[in-house]
Amino acid sequence: MASEITKILLADDHSLVRDGIRLLLEEETDLDVIGEASNGKEAIEMVQQTMPDILIIDIRMPEMNGIEAVQWLNENGIAVKCIILSMHDSEEYILNAVKAGASGYLLKDTDKSEFIKAVRTVKEGGKYFSGDISNVLVNNLFNQSSTQQKVEVKPSKEVPFDLTNKELKVLELVLSGYTNKEISEKLENSKRTIETHRFNLMRKMKVKNLIELSTKAREFDLV
Known part of the structure; x- marks a missing residue:
């Protein structure tokens, strides 16, 4: 019996990054990249048009950043699981991503095996995080009662x-x-x-x- 195909939408303002992720994902027979977006607003529009299983989205993009886009999708009841992909490993970014409704957070230097594992874990309804954040912190975060209130996304301290x-x-x-x-x-x-x-x-x-x-x-x- 053939594996169910997981439909994925990529959102990153760098085409080379999108190309690299697409190649990595499509080496797997059960993963299919069905579209690409270059900013948060475009990602929201394409999610509604194509209805992917998973949105993999960068944080820093023009028009609307990744966390804001994930928050909008979550608040408007759009049924798509979101994975943040970023070069930033600050705790504040990770917490804001979780509060916005992201199911995963990966760093851009994540190796292929972990990347694929994260996608499959999120597809099955799990949560997946890499970077400098403890399991205890993640568990505490998800044990809190989830409310549909607007999340104020604050940028992390400038370095x-x-x-x-x-x-x-x-x-x-x-x-x-x-x-x-x-x-x-x-x-x-x-x-x-x-x-x-x-x-x-x-x-x-x-x-x-x-x-x-x-x-x-x-x-x-x-x-």
Whole structure:
């Protein structure tokens, strides 16, 4: 007996990101990407038109961000399960996503096996979260009585250069003299992921070497 096909809608303002996720998902015979959106408003319109099983949506997008779109769908009784996909692992983003009605929250450096597991878990009615949030916090959150009141979505505290929590951790370890291999072991990420974080640090902070990185990090009280 053939597996039931899970219909998925992708929403991200970067076409390359959407292409990558589509390729990853469609390697699985039971997952089908039926549409793509480039902002929150477009995602809402396409959900109503195509009625996917799951909406995978980024947080930061033009027109309407991902959390606002998930909140709108939830408040208006649109039967679609939502997974937030983001580079931000701050607790505040995660809590706002949950309050808005998201069934899952994945970081963009999540590996394929975890990504697929999350999609299937959410399709079956479960919840799936990755990133720096404890199981206790998630359980407490979902044990609270659910009400259909409007959720005020507050942006997380601004960090200089728009660095994520993970990038700040990598920055601290880099400036403490740890190698990429040692950092990957400490943070339980692949060496390639750590190299990507280092590259993003240099790009965001507009520095060319370790000395400039250290100087600017101290100038902005990042370490």
